[in-house]
Amino acid sequence: MIVVGTDGVPEARKMVAEGKLTATVAQDPAKIGARGLELLVNAVKSGKKIAVDQEPKFETVDSILITK
Template sequence: VVGTDGVDDAVASVKEGRLTATVAQDPRQIGAKSFEALLKAVQDGNAGSLDAEAPVEYIDSILITKDNA
């Protein structure tokens, strides 16, 4: 079983063997990318369309296993 967010309880579960792994995400990077997209939309005067496909932004994450928990 693998979880997401890399919270303390998940990391402890990985150490105990109850989870195989958890993926730690970077909330600061998620917030920064979101703010950059908002700022660009405001500056361009383009809020987009609900029918349009959203652009993909990749965020760094870390796979936490027993080896690095």
């Protein structure tokens, strides 16, 4: 059975090392926050109006897959 967790916390990293968890994804909160802030600033500077019912655009931020 393949089991993967998120956040890459120390407990999950230990379980991966012990073979109890297949992998964990280490997210980078600083990068996530910085990208969100960058998008916000760009939106404010552009002055572009966005309809309330507009489908949201998804942004991705690279993460690290820990498997050992």
